[in-house]
Amino acid sequence: MIGPVNNILTLIFWLLSVGAFILSVWALIHAIRIPARAFPAASKQTKQLWLIILGLATLFTFAPAVNYMGMGMGMPGLLTILSVIASGIYLADVKPAVSQYRGGGNQGPYGPW
Template sequence: MLYNVLDLIMWILAICAFGMSAWALIHAIRSPARAFAVAGKQTKKMWLIILVLATLFSFMAAVGYFGIGLGQLNIFAIASVIASGIYLADVKPAVSEVGKGGNSGPYGPW
């Protein structure tokens, strides 16, 4: 009974890792390439490669491709969470700020 509960928890964590990686990948796809350079981050192409691999590995962990049963977290799934976390915590806020005008008031730009 205990192993079933732990397997369920690991599967939920793997699904959350996949969702986090997919969210980061979608944001990177929708962001303009110029914003990465202006923010002083790696290029958009580099982040897309990293996030596609992270999404792929987290998806494979969620469907149980690597091990016996569902949700076996491994080193690749953990690395995908780290890569997605770095993107969401550091790159996403910097890239999102590019292009926003600093002269906007409470009802729009002046």
């Protein structure tokens, strides 16, 4: 018999899984948009390495978020936790360092145009 507490916990863990997936996708999209030369210029790992790490993180958080093979309705697995850590490191450390190297057009008085 499934009680109301179990239903609430299931919902909470599913929301955490969806949040982890969104975090990983956000980090991956940002890494794709930054030029490859920005990573060594900011003294960070290469773009290719970060794309591999964040691609795997997105894959490992996608499965629980969509409940692939029953993975989404329980405690977050080790790979999901490691994926959140990797995405968090990218967003907290690498993103601010490489964002200043974003390529763009002409620079106007209020930014690129």
